Amino acid sequence: MKTTARPPVWLLVTWGATRLLLLLFVFKVWVFPGPDVTSDVSVIYQGWFEVLRTGSFPLDDVTWQYPPAAALAILSPGLLPFLDYAHAFFCLAFLADLAAFALLGRAGRRPGRSMRGAWVWVVGVPLLGPTVYARYDVMVTAVAVAALLAGARHPRVMGALIGLGAMLKVWPALLLVGVRRWSVWLAALVSVSGLAALFAVSMPGAFAFLTFQRDRGTEVESLGSLVFHVARHHGWDGQVLLNYGSVEFVGPYVGLVSTAALFLTGMAFGWLLLWRLAATRFGTRTAADAAFVAVLMFTVTSRVISPQYMVWLIGLAAVCVCLRGSRMGLPAVLVLAASGLTLLEFPIWFSHVVQSDTLGVCLLVARNGLLVVATLVAARVLWKETAPRDTPARLPGQASRTRESSVPS
Template identity: 75%
Template sequence: MGTWGLTRLFLMLFVLKVFVFPGPDVTSDVSAIYHGWYEVLRDGTFPLDDVTWQYPPAAALAILSPAVLPFLDYATAFFVLACLADLVVLALLLYTGVRPGRTLRGAWVWVVGVPLLGPTVYARYDVMVTAVAVAALLAGARHPRLMGALAAFGALLKVWPALLLVGAVRRRAWASAAVTAAAVAAVFALAMPGAFAFLTFQGDRGTEVESVGALVFHVARHYGWEGQVALNYGSIEFLGPYVDTVSTVALLLTAVVFGWLLMWRLCATRFLPHTLADAAFVAVLLFTVTSRVISPQYMVWLVGLAAVCLCFRATGMTLPAALVVIACLVTVLEFPIGFGHVVASDAYGMTLLFIRNGLLVIAAVTAALELWRTTVPPRRAPLPPITDRSAGAKETAKEPLGSSSAPMPLSRVEPGDSPATTR
C-alpha cells in the first residue's frame, strides 16, 4: 500500500498541475472535452453534434460521475474518482491474492504498471472501466451471473469488456450478460436520444498515428508518401493515399483474430481456474494490436487484465504480462513526452513506436500460443487396427518352418503398438 500511495500521490500532483509533466497537457480532455459532454448529458441527451463522442451509452455515467462531488470543480472531481477506481482495483487484487492458490504478483503488476503510463491514467475514464472488468473476472469462478452482468455493463461503458466472456463456460454468465446488456441499453435508448450514434462515428475513423498499421506510413513518409498527419475524429491520424487500404487490412486482421478465438473456443477442453482471465487477456491483446487505434489509455486495460492473470500461481501469462509492463514505460516516452517526435515521424519517435508496438505484438503471440497449449490437448496418433495385427499374426503362425521369411514372435510389441506410448 505504501508504494501504491506514493506513486499515486505523484500522479495526482501531475494531473492537478502542482508538478508539470513533460509533453502536451493530457488533462485537457477532462477540462475541455469531458466537461463539455457533461453539460450536454446533464440535459438528458447525448452530444450528437460532436463526432468525438464515440462511446457506448453507459459512458455517460462516467462523464457525469463528478456530480457526486459537487464541492469540487469538474476536473478535480474526475481525477479523484479515477484515483478511487485505481484503489478499488488494488483492493480487489489484494483480496484475491491472499486466498489459497493465489499470489500477490497481480497486485504488484497493477501497482508498478499504472504509474509507468504517467498522468494519462487519471485523465481518461479507462481506469473506471478497467475496475469493472477486473471485478468481473475475479467474480467469474464463483459468481458467473455477477461476472456476466459486470462484463455487459463494462461493454456498455467502452465495448472491450465484452471480450471477457470469451473464456466463460457457464451459460449463466452469458445469459446474465445478455439480460443486463438488453436492459441497460433499453433504458438509455428510451431515456436519452442518440444513445447509439457512436456506432456511426466509430466507422468513420482512420489509422491513428500510434497504431501498428501506422508504422507503414511513418516509414513511407521518408520515401515520398504524400499524405499528412491531422486531427481527425478526436485523434491524430494519417490521412492520404492508401490509408483506407491499411485501415481495411486492420479490420480484416481483427476478423481473423475473432475467427481464431472462435476456433480456440471450439477446440479447448481443459478449462482451469485461470483460463477465464488468460482468455480475456489474450483476446484484448489481439484486438488491441489489430486495431486502427492504440491510444495510450488502452494500456490500462492490458495492465488490469495482466494483473488478474498473475493472481493465479499456475498461469502461463507471466512473460506476456512482463512485456506489457515494459510497453507501458515505452508508451509514456512516446506519449506524452515524445509525442512531437511521433507526429513528425522522426527517428526517435519511430524507434519508440516500433519498440512499443513490437512488444505488444510479441506479447499477443506468446500469450495466444500459451493459451492454446494449456487448454487444447494435442492430437493422439491413431492406433493400428487390432484386426490387421491379429490377421498378420495368424498368417505368420501358418508359415512352414522352412519358409524364407522369419516368423514374428507373438510376444513382441512393435513401437507405437502399445497404448502407453501413444499418450
C-alpha cells in the first residue's frame, strides 16, 4: 500500500508547486521575462466580453476567429463577479487545469491504466509558462481529455463532449478520427447541431469566424515561416506585422507558402483517411492514439502554431500514455521537449524570433523539428499497431468478436 500511495503524493506536491508559480506569474506577483502574455485576457478577451454580453458576436473584429461556443469561455469570468475580468479568467483556467489533472489522476489508478499520463500533464503544462493560463485553450483541452477518458464507459458522453469541444475551438473534432461506434458520432453530431442552432438563433454573426480564419497568413512561429526567416537574410523584402491577431509575415510569396501549408494539411487528411480504411485492429488505445496523431499533423501543417496550441498536444499525449502498453511514449517526450523550447521562443526570446536572428531561427528549427519528428514517429506507431502489412482474412464470426471486444473510442 505504501508504494502505491507515494506517486499520488508526489504528483500533488509537484502539481501544487508548479501551479502556484503559474498563478504568481499571471497575477504579476512575479514578472515573467518577455512581452506580457496576459494582455490578451485584459485587452482582447475583455473587449470581446463586453460585446458578447450585449447578445452579439464581435462582427467588426477580425481577431475573433473561433466557433460560437467560444463565447461561453469568454463570458465565463462573469461567473466570478467579485473578481475583475482578468483575475477571474486566470482562476477559471486554473480550475480547468485542475479538472484535467484530476481526471488523469483518477484514470491512472484504474486497472490497465498508468499514472504516467498524469505526470505528463503535471510536467508539461508549466513548461509553457504563464501563457497557458492566459488563453482559453486549457479549458478546451480539459474537455478533450474528459471526452477521451469517458469513451470506454460512456460513449454518448464522449460524443457530446467532442461536439462541445469542436464548437469551442474546432480541433477536438479530430478526436473522432479513431472512433468506430456510431453512438459517439451521433452524440457528437447532436451536440454540434444543437449548439450551432442555439447560437445561430440567439446571437447574430455566429459563423463570421469562418471568413476571418480563411484570410490568415503565415504566422512567424509556424513551420512554413522558416522559409521567410531564412529569406530575410537573402534579400526578401517582406515585413513582420500584427495581422489578424497574430504576428505574421506579409509580403511576396507569403500567399504561396500559406497555400502550400493548406496543401500539406490536405495531405494529412488524406493520410488519416487512408489509415482509417487500412486499419483492421481497433483496441483500447486506438482512439487516443489516432486523436494524438491527427492533432499533431494538423498542428505541424498549420499556417499558425501559437504557443497555446502545445497544451492540446500535452493533453492528448497524457491520455495516450495513461493507457498501459502505449507506444506513444517517445512522441510524448518529444512534445514535452518542444513545449520547453516553445517557452523560450515565446515569450522569453520572442524578439529574436520576430527579428529572424540566429537565436530565434535556431529555436524555431529545433521546436518545429521536434514536432515534425513526433508526428512521424506517432503516425508510424499508429499504422503498425492498427494496420499490419499482412492481415489474414477473418471469418464473419471472428470479425464480429473483434468488434465486440474493441473499446470505442
